[in-house]
Amino acid sequence: MTEPEWRTIVEWQLVRPGGPQVLPAVELPGRLWADEPRPLQEALLRACQVDAVLLKALSEKEDSETGVRHLTLLGAHRDDFADGHAPEWYTPGSFDASGTSGATPGGGRSGEAPWARPGWIHRVTRWLAGALPPGVTVTGPAEQVRIWDLSCVLRVPTSDGDVFVKSAADSPLFVDEGAVVTVLHRHFPGQVPAPLAHDPGARLLAMRPFPPEIGHQAPLDVHAEVLGAYGRFQAATSGVTAELIAAGCGERTLPWLADQLSTWAAALDHTVVPPGADPASWLDEEEARAIRSAVPGLLSAVERLSAYGLPDCAVHGDFHLANVARADGGFVYFDWTDAGVGHPFLDLVTLYWQPNPAALDAYLAAWTAHAPPDRLREAWELAEPLVAVNQAISYAAIVSVLPPDGDATLKPMIARWLRRLLTLRS
Structure with missing residues (x-):
């Protein structure tokens, strides 16, 4: 049709x-x-x-x-x-x-998200009016650009052009995006949105506009170009991890992942559906047993991966081409609600949905200061199943705070990523 x-x-x-x-x-x-x-x-x-x-x-x-x-x-x-x-x-x-x-x-x-309550859009508009630079005023009503269980984005016209305001849900996964973007923008202007103001308590971030997203349908050569540039960006952020942690970035380091494998993954059971997950699509007995059996091998992969010496850096947490825009000869990486500090390869989620050998090569080339290409490819082979585990852990945090009638596309995602892990190991 x-x-x-x-x-x-x-x-x-x-x-x-x-x-x-x-x-x-x-x-x-x-x-x-x-x-x-x-x-x-x-x-x-x-x-x-x-x-x-x-x-x-x-x-x-x-x-x-x-x-x-x-x-x-x-x-x-x-x-x-x-x-x-x-x-x-x-x-x-x-x-x-x-x-x-x-x-x-x-x-x-x-x-329930704050934007689900009448009057919220008026409160946010008043907050923005008070946070704008001197002499800049709000000139019209806020337009809802995107709204769902996890976030709401408004476009607000001002006397100095449009301003975008984002609010994110209260989730154990999500960070104070305004604080994180402020750090990244200070060191890497033009590569992340330009923040105007943020309110940590209300989880609000006001930003200057940036170009439209590249999107999932981008050609393979664009995909490769983006991943190469993103690898170089990540490598540069390894020098500001202390600031990012102080800004509230979550931990996604290899020791953290090993702890999650030993506690969360090792205890998965087909009879215990994680809070907020979809019971109908949850693991069956054989799948849950296979995940538990995989934990020792995954812990070994974590230990071996750490020996390659790649530095911790900024990890986006939800990196794909719908969270990237092209601007001024480079790229803007946006939507940092899931941000953390950890192993860079844990961010390569986009390669699961769009396998692209040239994109992987371009990404790995950004790390040749730390290891030769053949060693980097070995490291990726170790990291690939760990990406799936990391995503499953992230979705467990996301769905745990959804309302009962929350987004149905999110609730099967823990099981989907765990099954992806089993496929990679088969």
Whole structure:
């Protein structure tokens, strides 16, 4: 089925000061998702004359045979709750995809993102207005560029051009991105977003605009160019690891990974589903036993890898071409919420989704000051299964704080990466 044959039916439930409001369904051509809400908001404005802020997606379903997607969205009138406070009756968990509300007074559920509460967008806009340089003012309403369980990105017009504001979920994996980006930008301007302001308590980061992402569909030669440049960038960050740790970067060193293997991986069981993970796709008994049996060999790989002498450096944690932009003859690496300090090769996630020998060669060439090419390739062979383990550990932290109705694409990821590990070892 081609893309133009799809259609998307959107149902909005609105939080109003006096209670909930359910709007008539709006149908749009194409296959649309809630995480990029602008076309959905524009369609609602045309059909119902309602300028809505999206709070969260309550439901996203599709039928590939009929080519129909159904979205149920929770929102609020943009002009409501300008004081930044939600109504007393409202709780995010009181709404569901059936259009019902059993609201009771009180706060949100565990795992609910701050942007899921009415008034949040007004509070953030006021914060930005107070954080802008002297003489710069906010000149219009904030636009939601991206919104999902893990983060929300706003574009806010100012008298000095657009400013992007990002907020990240409260996760044991995520760092104070503003503090980390400030360190990286001080040493490597032009290679990370330019921060304007950040609020650690509210997990807010205001940034100057940067060019669009390169994206997953980039040609293989671009993929190789990016990985070569990123390897050189990482190598240069080995001199600022103390500053990055002081800024709150998590630990992803080989000793840390060995500890995780000895505790977390060695205890995996098919009868114990990690918090937030999808039970239906969790490991079966044979898979869990295979993971536990693999731990001694993985610990040996960690020890052998450490002997190659590659320095700890900045690790992005979610490095792929949708988190990279081309600018001024180089690249901008963005979305540092998962940042850590650790072994550089743990960042080569992109090679799992897009195998590219030339890209691997370009990346390894950035490290020849530390070892000859044949030794670097040996080191990568040791590191490759460890990348899968590292990703599984990261997703365990991510899904542990999702709300019960959180993003369904994230919940199977622990098991998916562990199965990838078993495939690599087979």
